[in-house]
Amino acid sequence: xxxxxxxxxxxxxxxxxxxxxxxxxxxxxxxxxxxxxxxxxxxxxxxxxxxxxxxxxxxxxxxxxxxxxxxxxxxxxxxxxxxxxxxxxxxxxxxxxxxxxxxxxxxxxxxxxxxxxxxxxxxxxxxxxxxxxxxxxxxxxxxxxxxxxxxxxxxxxxxxxxxxxxxxxxxxxxxxxxxxxxxxxxxxxxxxxxxxxxxxxxxxxxxxxxxxxxxxxxxx
Amino acid sequence: xxxxxxxxxxxxxxxxxxxxxxxxxxxxxxxxxxxxxxxxxxxxxxxxxxxxxxxxxxxxxxxxxxxxxxxxxxxxxxxxxxxxxxxxxxxxxxxxxxxxxxxxxxxxxxxxxxxxxxxxxxxxxxxxxxxxxxxxxxxxxxxxxxxxxxxxxxxxxxxxxxxxxxxxxxxxxxxxxxxxxxxxxxxxxxxxxxxxxxxxxxxxxxxxxxxxxxxxxxxxxxxxxxxxxxxxxxxxxxxxxxxxxxxxxxxxxxxxxxxxxxxxxxxxxxxxxxxxxxxxxxxxxxxxxxxxxxxxx
Ligand code: HEM
Ligand code: SF4
Ligand code: SF4
Numbered sequence: 001x002x003x004x005x006x007x008x009x010x011x012x013x014x015x016x017x018x019x020x021x022x023x024x025x026x027x028x029x030x031x032x033x034x035x036x037x038x039x040x041x042x043x044x045x046x047x048x049x050x051x052x053x054x055x056x057x058x059x060x061x062x063x064x065x066x067x068x069x070x071x072x073x074x075x076x077x078x079x080x081x082x083x084x085x086x087x088x089x090x091x092x093x094x095x096x097x098x099x100x101x102x103x104x105x106x107x108x109x110x111x112x113x114x115x116x117x118x119x120x121x122x123x124x125x126x127x128x129x130x131x132x133x134x135x136x137x138x139x140x141x142x143x144x145x146x147x148x149x150x151x152x153x154x155x156x157x158x159x160x161x162x163x164x165x166x167x168x169x170x171x172x173x174x175x176x177x178x179x180x181x182x183x184x185x186x187x188x189x190x191x192x193x194x195x196x197x198x199x200x201x202x203x204x205x206x207x208x209x210x211x212x213x214x215x216x217x218x219x220x
Numbered sequence: 221x222x223x224x225x226x227x228x229x230x231x232x233x234x235x236x237x238x239x240x241x242x243x244x245x246x247x248x249x250x251x252x253x254x255x256x257x258x259x260x261x262x263x264x265x266x267x268x269x270x271x272x273x274x275x276x277x278x279x280x281x282x283x284x285x286x287x288x289x290x291x292x293x294x295x296x297x298x299x300x301x302x303x304x305x306x307x308x309x310x311x312x313x314x315x316x317x318x319x320x321x322x323x324x325x326x327x328x329x330x331x332x333x334x335x336x337x338x339x340x341x342x343x344x345x346x347x348x349x350x351x352x353x354x355x356x357x358x359x360x361x362x363x364x365x366x367x368x369x370x371x372x373x374x375x376x377x378x379x380x381x382x383x384x385x386x387x388x389x390x391x392x393x394x395x396x397x398x399x400x401x402x403x404x405x406x407x408x409x410x411x412x413x414x415x416x417x418x419x420x421x422x423x424x425x426x427x428x429x430x431x432x433x434x435x436x437x438x439x440x441x442x443x444x445x446x447x448x449x450x451x452x453x454x455x456x457x458x459x460x461x462x463x464x465x466x467x468x469x470x471x472x473x474x475x476x477x478x479x480x481x482x483x484x485x486x487x488x489x490x491x492x493x494x495x496x497x498x499x500x501x502x503x504x505x506x507x508x509x510x511x512x513x514x515x516x517x
Binding site for chain 1 (some may be wrong): 233234235331333334335352354355356357358360361366369370372375468469470471473474478479481482483485486489490493496497500501502503504
């Protein structure tokens with residue numbers, strides 16, 4: 001799709017095509033299920049979640065299968081988005097100004113492209129943890145087939161799996177907070193696909209310039 | 221399997237207090253296995269299958285007495301036959317009855333996430349409650365003795381119960397009852413330890429086994445099954461009995477610090493995000509095309 005097609009007739013910019021939105025929600029749905037059932041096994045204080053979701057046996061049976069769906073969605077995301085996610089020089093400047101970003105002083109932030117450095121971290125965090133979760137999850141899935149003299153694999157898996165899961169939960173919480181509460185308009189982009197010109201200009205000026213060919217408005 | 225009149229003092233995956241914890245003054249039970257008088261007749265294996273209604277399993281024949289290589293989900297009690305070459309070149313049997321050790325600090329129970337799937341009774345018996353088991357196999361990772369085994373059809377784990385059902389009725393375990401040489405004994409932990417030490421001393425003093433001793437490993441808080449060994453300095457000779465078993469360090473790390481760190485980070489993170497919203501609010505009020513702020517695009 002070339003850039004002029006991305007400007008929609010009602011004056012908005014297309015950010016996510018249908019297949020991108022669908023992939024996102026397959027990943028999100030399977031992830032939330034994995035997180036909830038995983039937390040149930042993680043702590044006795046959360047075991048009630050398994051009861052709500054059909055019982056411990058059912059949760060144990062379905063968790064790894066949901067993991068495979070999640071892995072599929074993550075791989076698709078990698079093929080769709082990784083090209084835009086490699087760090088650039090601007091990302092370094094973005095991290096240096098992270099204080100402004102936290103205090104909502106967005107006009108003092110260096111211009112971000114289609115993805116800012118934080119979003120790139122989210123992406124790579126999920127890709128890397130996704131791989132770790134898959135590898136350790138496969139061992140947790142079939143511990144009875146790991147031979148006794150390779151038992152260190154099981155000892156590693158029980159540490160790696162929850163650690164990687166906890167890292168993604170941290171990323172996940174920030175992701176929800178940013179896209180639902182902090183940046184109004186972001187949630188719509190992953191539901192309906194488009195964002196307003198103002199949204200693009202405010203949060204992704206580099207991307208705005210690339211799509212519209214016009215300079216993003218001068219900073220106040 | 222059966223709780224009968226037993227009370228539970230430790231419970232896996234359980235939030236809150238445990239019903240029988242600190243409730244009762246009862247002595248810890250113990251099985252004593254004197255490997256030096258075991259003749260490998262497998263009577264205990266048969267008694268175990270009879271009492272627990274376990275099916276006969278397929279055997280293998282590879283020109284040794286070991287017709288079954290290891291315990292199975294439906295075969296809880298197995299004699300391990302080890303041919304040992306002594307220093308003078310002569311051969312001797314080191315036969316060991318292998319089953320759950322009923323650890324005082326059970327790794328299986330520490331690892332298990334399911335509420336009440338593994339319990340420890342006040343008499344020390346560690347018992348799996350298959351009705352509560354979710355089939356995750358964490359107990360397999362937690363056990364230092366490779367004892368819990370998965371039933372592939374029902375995805376639930378089984379092992380020796382120390383005949384908790386018999387013991388709760390005042391009987392001894394089925395294997396004890398069947399042993400023809402009297403190498404198996406059952407009683408209080410104190411009495412069995414005493415008997416074991418006496419036998420080990422006899423072996424050292426009178427039978428030319430200077431290394432003879434009692435296997436009751438401290439790394440798991442002691443066990444509800446103790447062995448008398450001809451050579452207690454090398455328990456590995458007896459079919460891989462670990463010389464210093466303990467709950468794997470990664471399991472301790474996972475169920476201890478990692479859990480706490482994770483809980484604090486998750487709750488702290490949620491509170492942090494909420495406070496951030498209270499302090500700074502959203503980055504923009506609403507989608508600004510509808511209510512433009514400042515410059516119009
Ligand atoms: C990628 C493929 C995955 C596979 C094959 C997999 C498999 C497993 C298995 C077999 C277990 C053992 C208990 C159970 O089956 O429920 C487990 C536990 C767990 N999983 Fe996954 N999983 C995957 C992805 C994930 C993801 C994306 C999360 C995200 C939060 C997650 C979170 C957890 C947690 C928190 C536990 C409990 C760990 C503990 O007991 O401390 N898993 N997983
Ligand atoms: S498989 Fe083992 S650890 Fe998992 S629930 Fe069953 S008894 Fe507990
Ligand atoms: S030997 Fe293994 S299964 Fe038996 S109580 Fe100890 S840790 Fe649990």
